[in-house]
Amino acid sequence: xxxxxxxxxxxxxPTRPEWPLLLDYISLQLHELLTRYGKVMxxxxxxxxxxxxxxxxxxxxxxxVHRLQPDTLIxxxxxxxxxxxxxxxxxxxxxxxxxxxxxPQDKAAIDKLPLAPPRPxxxxxxxxxxxxxxxxxxxxxxxNFKSADKLIRTLIEVISRGGNFLLDIGPKPDGxxxxxxxxxxQQVGAWALANSAAIYGSTYGPVQGQPAYRTxxxxxxxxxxxxxxxxxxxxxxxxxxxxxVRLISDNRPVKFHSSVxxxxxxxxxxxxxxxxxxxEIR
Numbered sequence: 001x002x003x004x005x006x007x008x009x010x011x012x013x014p015t016r017p018e019w020p021l022l023l024d025y026i027s028l029q030l031h032e033l034l035t036r037y038g039k040v041m042x043x044x045x046x047x048x049x050x051x052x053x054x055x056x057x058x059x060x061x062x063x064x065v066h067r068l069q070p071d072t073l074i075x076x077x078x079x080x081x082x083x084x085x086x087x088x089x090x091x092x093x094x095x096x097x098x099x100x101x102x103x104p105q106d107k108a109a110i111d112k113l114p115l116a117p118p119r120p121x122x123x124x125x126x127x128x129x130x131x132x133x134x135x136x137x138x139x140x141x142x143x144n145f146k147s148a149d150k151l152i153r154t155l156i157e158v159i160s161r162g163g164n165f166l167l168d169i170g171p172k173p174d175g176x177x178x179x180x181x182x183x184x185x186q187q188v189g190a191w192a193l194a195n196s197a198a199i200y201g202s203t204y205g206p207v208q209g210q211p212a213y214r215t216x217x218x219x220x221x222x223x224x225x226x227x228x229x230x231x232x233x234x235x236x237x238x239x240x241x242x243x244x245v246r247l248i249s250d251n252r253p254v255k256f257h258s259s260v261x262x263x264x265x266x267x268x269x270x271x272x273x274x275x276x277x278x279x280e281i282r
Contacts, residue, residue, distance in 0.1 A: 053079035115209030198223035
């Protein structure tokens with residue numbers, strides 16, 4: 001309704017007689033996206049307020065996506081269980097599990113889960129959605145930018161719980177990306193490139209809830225992200241015998257000591273030269 005500001009009706013007005021026409025319009029847009037642009041990996045519905053969700057007939061749109069592109073992933077914001085859930089502006093303390101009800105802004109239900117890896121069949125695919133400052137669009141007065149180190153640490157928290165990290169940028173009116181965003185994205189990208197083996201294609205790690213480090217896993221490898229800047233060593237609980245430890249960023253072998261109590265890995269100061277150290281344990 002262009003006769004009033006969006007702040008007064010952005011949740012939708014399902015009581016108006018034009019509402020079915022709006023749903024038809026959305027359906028046509030969805031059809032265009034799914035038929036004119038090749039293979040679509042994901043449809044991310046947004047701005048469906050919980051108070052008006054039932055009036056959007058979400059199953060109608062889910063069925064349309066599945067009919068046109070059966071492999072497309074769908075998020076949870078139509079109010080109907082779909083392929084992945086979306087936590088907004090926070091990272092759950094525990095790994096999300098299927099069957100746990102929560103809203104994108106409500107972390108209480110997930111945070112009550114145990115800090116332990118779930119069974120693979122219980123894992124709920126999920127995504128953390130965050131901004132670099134405090135705004136989901138371009139806002140020149142918002143200078144509360146997260147540091148590159150904060151963004152990297154958030155990325156680690158997300159992937160160590162098996163999640164995907166959606167990091168928002170808002171282009172300026174001329175289409176350019178403000179320099180504060182560019183600088184941070186380049187720094188995060190450089191670190192992620194150097195440690196890509198521990199990030200891309202990985203999932204949540206076997207060790208959860210440790211204050212000094214986080215873990216991911218891929219194949220036969222466990223990756224350890226040393227989060228505590230003051231840690232002089234980390235101790236992995238006893239598990240499979242450790243054969244090799246290396247620093248991912250430069251492939252440097254790292255000394256370790258295994259015993260019945262676990263594996264102790266001294267953290268030399270030089271391991272931090274490239275930022276947060278990431279170790280591969282095999």
